[in-house]
């Protein structure tokens with residue numbers, strides 16, 4: 111076998127004397143989508159120390175505070191150690207055997223599906239699962255139970271990026287590599303706070319800028335975030351002003367003669383209409399609508415137009431919006447108009463949040479997808495999967511399953527009766543927690559499979575299943591740049607915890623599908639999964655665990671000796687049937703649409719550097735709580751004055767949907783009229799969650815909710831409302 115050596119053999123750094131007695135193994139960080147390779151130093155079954163792996167191409171040895179405290183994470187209290195069960199909510203959860211727990215689940219799924227049909231059951235899963243977990247869950251639900259009710263927290267995270275790429279380029283899949291950073295001379299970071307959320311990549315950009323000071327960095331964010339420290343230009347747009355802003359940039363690029371008409375003519379469709387529509391609004395109108403000055407917009411257009419390598423990063427500021435698809439298509443238009451895609455240092459680069467959000471998409475982990483980037487709506491795709499899964503034609507239901515928001519509505523309405531939640535904590539992370547609470551209370555059986563208990567969601571469960579986490583199990587993950595890495599098992603699971611895929615396999619087997627779920631190891635699962643990718647855009651049919659043990663690789667990887675796939679579309683062949691990419695024009699939406707005197711402020715929610723989501727892990731690590739130990743609400747000093755409120759006081763934030771109480775924080779670096787609160791704190795920390803009030807409106811195409819834009823008021827007393 112010829113080996114593709116884009117990764118060198120391990121040379122463990124054992125220089126520090128205190129580390130010498132430890133046994134070092136390779137691992138992967140279980141937090142963000144940068145996908146850092148780690149070295150874990152262990153003594154027996156205990157992980158003592160974690161370092162960045164200098165050989166891993168994603169991080170080249172770097173690591174952030176979250177990755178650096180993983181040894182402490184393994185000692186954090188509150189692990190789910192044994193299966194727990196109770197007949198009715200309100201009764202205490204009691205320890206049961208695995209057999210008893212799995213028998214109970216199996217019987218309930220069997221009887222519910224028999225009486226009410228397969229769509230009375232649903233999985234709600236997570237981008238923190240491994241690809242093998244995802245594959246087994248999808249195969250079980252879509253191929254055997256016959257329901258497409260498998261949606262993931264990626265619906266709150268990446269769904270809009272999937273639709274944006276698919277509609278513009280013909281397929282999902284970020285077309286760039288991290289190594290494009292070092293080749294870019296103009297980097298746009300929009301709706302992304304990379305300094306706090308993708309710290310190691312941010313570090314790479316910072317280093318590139320230090321070495322090449324002429325590299326232009328433009329940050330587009332209503333807040334002056336930490337990321338702005340490396341920015342040459344910050345465009346503090348109005349929340350939701352993105353389409354006006356990007357359309358303004360496109361208009362100025364046209365006026366400046368910076369359009370690649372040769373590329374447009376050969377490789378795209380839809381330009382004529384787009385150019386016509388873009389020219390309808392003046393740059394001044396578009397700048398006003400975006401809430402930025404025309405001179406700043408013109409500066410950004412100038413730098414983009416003059417650059418050779420134009421790379422744009424985006425994350426939740428674009429994805430989490432009720433017009434997210436429009437925002438993303440407008441951004442991709444800039445790359446198509448300038449021909450800056452599929453060439454070094456260029457491309458529209460959606461950063462994934464969770465460690466395996468990408469793998470989730472590849473394995474078909476949304477209610478609209480099947481493995482290999484196949485879509486449920488495509489009859490040929492369903493037929494292909496039925497053949498691969500050796501199930502009768504017509505087994506895979508033709509309709510998409512419920513997306514996340516709709517799934518909880520269906521539970522509340524009693525249409526879905528049994529829900530199995532894996533590796534996500536919707537009682538903190540879903541918008542409109544009042545509805546999620548009611549939905550879970552209505553369900554006949556709530557199964558929560560988590561590495562920790564209690565969580566806000568496991569408290570609502572009938573059955574809690576303990577999952578092995580991070581280095582306690584083995585499998586593959588794909589990071590933002592399409593790089594597949596093998597996460598090795600280096601320690602034994604805590605208590606009786608089991609790997610997620612095994613738990614689902616064992617229920618499938620009990621339901622009579624033992625032959626089809628005859629996977630002994632995660633490698634067995636991987637070998638079956640990789641076959642489903644053959645001939646698709648995410649083809650990894652040449653990949654093996656053995657190859658991955660030598661180092662991670664980017665897909666596609668169709669042969670054992672495939673060349674490195676650094677960039678998609680280098681051949682200018684886009685994935686639409688005609689081989690061309692599509693311009694999609696979107697008119698800007700009036701950014702002030704929902705502001706009403708009763709709810710005059712806009713609440714933005716997001717992340718802080720040292721916490722991970724709902725804090726089941728990072729909230730228990732002292733070192734990570736030091737920088738920020740409690741929830742807060744950022745408000746501009748002028749707004750504090752206007753509403754006669756004081757820095758540090760407790761206030762009520764009220765939206766049309768609900769209220770929560772939180773501590774005010776004076777903050778210069780935020781637009782007047784906007785507020786920011788972290789999403790992390792939930793009821794187990796004794797505080798109300800922001801999601802008690804956050805908007806559950808969603809994008810019509812991606813169904814991703816508007817987590818970044820809620821009209822609210824802030825008052826000292828709730829009674830004032």
Ligand SMILES: Nc1nc2c(c(=O)[nH]1)N[C@H]1C(S)=C(S)[C@@H](COP(=O)(O)OP(=O)(O)OC[C@H]3O[C@@H](n4cnc5c(=O)[nH]c(N)nc54)[C@H](O)[C@@H]3O)O[C@H]1N2
Pocket residue numbers: 142143267300301302303304306307308330331332333335347348349350351352425426427428462463464714715716717718719720721722723818
């Ligand atoms: N420390 C830490 N890192 C993480 C995570 C974590 O929990 N903690 N989670 C991971 C996950 S799953 C994800 S999805 C990513 C998220 O990573 P990011 O998307 O970078 O993080 P957020 O803080 O959610 O939001 C990003 C920015 O969008 C801005 N924004 C809000 N509205 C708009 C708008 O209308 N337009 C524009 N252009 N910008 C807007 C916000 O002000 C915010 O600064 O982070 C990943 N990394």
Ligand SMILES: Nc1nc2c(c(=O)[nH]1)N[C@H]1C(S)=C(S)[C@@H](COP(=O)(O)OP(=O)(O)OC[C@H]3O[C@@H](n4cnc5c(=O)[nH]c(N)nc54)[C@H](O)[C@@H]3O)O[C@H]1N2
Pocket residue numbers: 236238263264266267268426430463464532533534535536538539540541559560561562565577578579580610715716717722723724725726727789800801804817818
């Ligand atoms: N208001 C607001 N809400 C948001 C967002 C926002 O910006 N604003 N962001 C949204 C986004 S982008 C995301 S990704 C979501 C994240 O929201 P969640 O997915 O709810 O957040 P986590 O805390 O990461 O939940 C992961 C759960 O999995 C458990 N776990 C860890 N490892 C394993 C494992 O190996 N197996 C199993 N079975 N369990 C494990 C953890 O203990 C935890 O309970 O939040 C969304 N909600």
Ligand code: SF4
Pocket residue numbers: 139140141142143144145146169172173174175176177178308309310311
């Ligand atoms: S940047 Fe992300 S993947 Fe890397 S160590 Fe930090 S949290 Fe982990």
Ligand SMILES: [Mo]
Pocket residue numbers: 266267268463464
């Ligand atoms: Mo996310």
